[in-house]
Amino acid sequence: MxxxxxxxxxxxxxxxxxxxxxxxxxxxxxxxxxxxxxxxxxxxxxxxxxxxxxxxxxxxxxxxxxxxxxxxxxxxxxxxxxxxxxxxxxxxxxxxxxxxxxxxxxxxxxxxxxxxxxxxxxxxxxxxxxxxxxxxxxxxxxxxxxxxxxxxxxxxxxxxxxxxxxxxxxxxxxxxxxxxxxxxxxxxxxxxxxxxxxxxxxxxxxxxxxxxxxxxxxxxxxxxxxxxxxxxxxxxxxxxxxxxxxxxxxxxxxxxxxxxxxxxxxxxxxxxxNLKRCDTFAIEKARIAMQFKRAEEKLNAHPTAMQAQMDAMKARLAQEYEHYSKALQEWAKLKEAWYQDTKNALKNGDTLAAYKAKFKAMEVEMRLQRKRLQALVSQVQKTGAMA
Structure with a gap:
């Protein structure tokens, strides 16, 4: 057979x-x-x-x-x-x-x-x-x-x-x-x-x-x-x-x-x-999750002699990843709220202006958090290269 x-x-x-x-x-x-x-x-x-x-x-x-x-x-x-x-x-x-x-x-x-x-x-x-x-x-x-x-x-x-x-x-x-x-x-x-x-x-x-x-x-x-x-x-x-x-x-x-x-x-x-585009939140979350995963793997590969230093760096990495994930979730919620308001025809100038200001502030915060996370990932990569 x-x-x-x-x-x-x-x-x-x-x-x-x-x-x-x-x-x-x-x-x-x-x-x-x-x-x-x-x-x-x-x-x-x-x-x-x-x-x-x-x-x-x-x-x-x-x-x-x-x-x-x-x-x-x-x-x-x-x-x-x-x-x-x-x-x-x-x-x-x-x-x-x-x-x-x-x-x-x-x-x-x-x-x-x-x-x-x-x-x-x-x-x-x-x-x-x-x-x-x-x-x-x-x-x-x-x-x-x-x-x-x-x-x-x-x-x-x-x-x-x-x-x-x-x-x-x-x-x-x-x-x-x-x-x-x-x-x-x-x-x-x-x-x-x-x-x-x-x-x-x-x-x-x-x-x-x-x-x-x-x-x-x-x-x-x-x-x-x-x-x-x-x-x-x-x-x-x-x-x-x-x-x-x-x-x-x-x-x-x-x-x-x-x-x-x-x-x-x-x-x-x-x-x-009807051109379909996947949600920016999902794309960014997947990309950052892969960076975090690889950084963790680098840290876990270090010898036990450096364990204290690696544990501290791992804690910082986890903290930054959590902060950035929360920022992404808040951004997604804000986006959904804006869609709902638009769908319900709540298009007065004040509402749209408020959302625009929130989006701008959120983008600035996300950009800063992403830079911090990427800088930490780069530090992990350099540490791995020196070990």
């Missing part, structure tokens, strides 16, 4: 042929053609533009729209995202989103996570698609919303024909129009497909082993700015796994998250709406 982790599970031939076939073909045909012919500028432009469109369709469409429902989109936006997402050849929206929801529910569980990073880089990168593992068995019970979506179901029922047709006919049409049929077919068609596959797969593999974990260490997901460049913002994976219903992955102004910029930009012209 096949188990969920049985390495002798039957080969999944469609996935194996697609992934290895396109990669081998690209490695042979792309340089061979270049040896005898020059690729046109239009062919290279087709590679770049189509790669971006495919990548964005996966991140903004398959991932943040359909898998996590982090925002709503006009039918025209959904159509474009589905068109180029189909071109990326990563299965139908229904299968992709359902599997991804399972991944989040059972992240790192080698028995149930379809592409668990705990089973190694190769498995989480590509190996999970090459065999019919029980952990990857389709269970669409977690996608009732998608099963009721006519556009999603049409793509799912006709996926193979649509994927083949778009991948051959669309690059061919572009190549015909620019006068470089084979150049566009090889760069904008074949090489683009391999590139999109590998960059997307890095989120399941590399983003679980390379980077930092500022929000949680309960799973293997990492934040990585470099990876975010090639994955249109998906590299901020530690944040995403804790706050998966946020339409953003990169939450800071300097975070590279083109997918977030696109979704937000479309909202200004009415093409997207």
């Amino acid at each position: 096949t188990t969920r982790v049985d390495p002798n599970s039957p080969i999944h031939w469609p996935g194996t042929i697609t992934l290895f076939g396109t990669t081998i073909a690209a490695l042979i045909l792309v340089p061979t053609y270049a040896w005898y012919n020059d690729y046109s500028t239009a062919a290279w432009v087709s590679f770049v533009v189509l790669a971006i469109l495919n990548g964005i369709a996966i991140t903004a469409g398959y991932h943040r729209l359909w898998a996590h429902r982090t925002y709503e989109a006009h039918w025209s936006v959904r159509f474009v995202l589905m068109f180029f997402g189909t071109m990326a050849v990563q299965n139908s929206v229904l299968i992709w989103a359902s599997g991804h929801r399972t991944h989040h529910r059972h992240v790192d569980d080698v028995e149930h996570d379809p592409y668990s990073a705990k089973r190694g880089f190769w498995f989480s990168h590509m190996g999970w698609m090459l065999r019919k593992y029980e952990s990857g068995k389709e269970d669409l019970s977690n996608a009732p919303d998608l099963l009721k979506d006519p556009m999603v179901m049409f793509q799912h029922k006709h996926y193979t024909v649509l994927a083949l047709g778009i991948n051959f006919l669309f690059p061919a049409l572009i190549g015909f129009l620019v006068g470089d049929l084979w150049g566009v077919m090889l760069l904008g068609g074949l090489l683009r497909l391999v590139w999109c596959h590998q960059t997307t797969f890095f989120i399941n593999s590399l983003a679980h082993i390379w980077g930092r974990r500022p929000y949680t260490d309960e799973n293997t997901a990492r934040d990585n700015d470099i990876l975010a460049i090639f994955t249109y913002g998906e590299g901020y994976h530690n944040y995403h796994h804790l706050f998966q219903y946020d339409y953003r992955n990169g939450i800071k102004w300097f975070h590279i998250d083109p997918t977030k910029w696109l979704i937000a930009g479309l909202s200004y012209v009415g093409l997207t709406k």
Whole structure:
């Protein structure tokens, strides 16, 4: 009987042929053609533009729209995202989103996570698609919303024909129009497909082993700015796994998250709406809790000869953490009270002015407490380095 982790599970031939076939073909045909012919500028432009469109369709469409429902989109936006997402050849929206929801529910569980990073880089990168593992068995019970979506179901029922047709006919049409049929077919068609596959797969593999974990260490997901460049913002994976219903992955102004910029930009012209953002209080609490946890671990690692000094520092650290946590809670209560007053139409100038003053004073106090806590954490880090 096949188990969920049985390495002798039957080969999944469609996935194996697609992934290895396109990669081998690209490695042979792309340089061979270049040896005898020059690729046109239009062919290279087709590679770049189509790669971006495919990548964005996966991140903004398959991932943040359909898998996590982090925002709503006009039918025209959904159509474009589905068109180029189909071109990326990563299965139908229904299968992709359902599997991804399972991944989040059972992240790192080698028995149930379809592409668990705990089973190694190769498995989480590509190996999970090459065999019919029980952990990857389709269970669409977690996608009732998608099963009721006519556009999603049409793509799912006709996926193979649509994927083949778009991948051959669309690059061919572009190549015909620019006068470089084979150049566009090889760069904008074949090489683009391999590139999109590998960059997307890095989120399941590399983003679980390379980077930092500022929000949680309960799973293997990492934040990585470099990876975010090639994955249109998906590299901020530690944040995403804790706050998966946020339409953003990169939450800071300097975070590279083109997918977030696109979704937000479309909202200004009415093409997207109901953009979900996780509460600032919850985000800040998670970040500070991780800093406190790491500082405590540093202190606990010191030899008993320094126990008195470490105990005193631990007490200060706990005190600062408690003060900051209380400040965050007060800020959250104030925010909720303001929302309630606004909801009840209590919008007189005095009430709003009073809240504004309270918010400003609270922000100043929180900023000071955060600096004290961070300074103490830095002191702990230096003490650990000297021990």
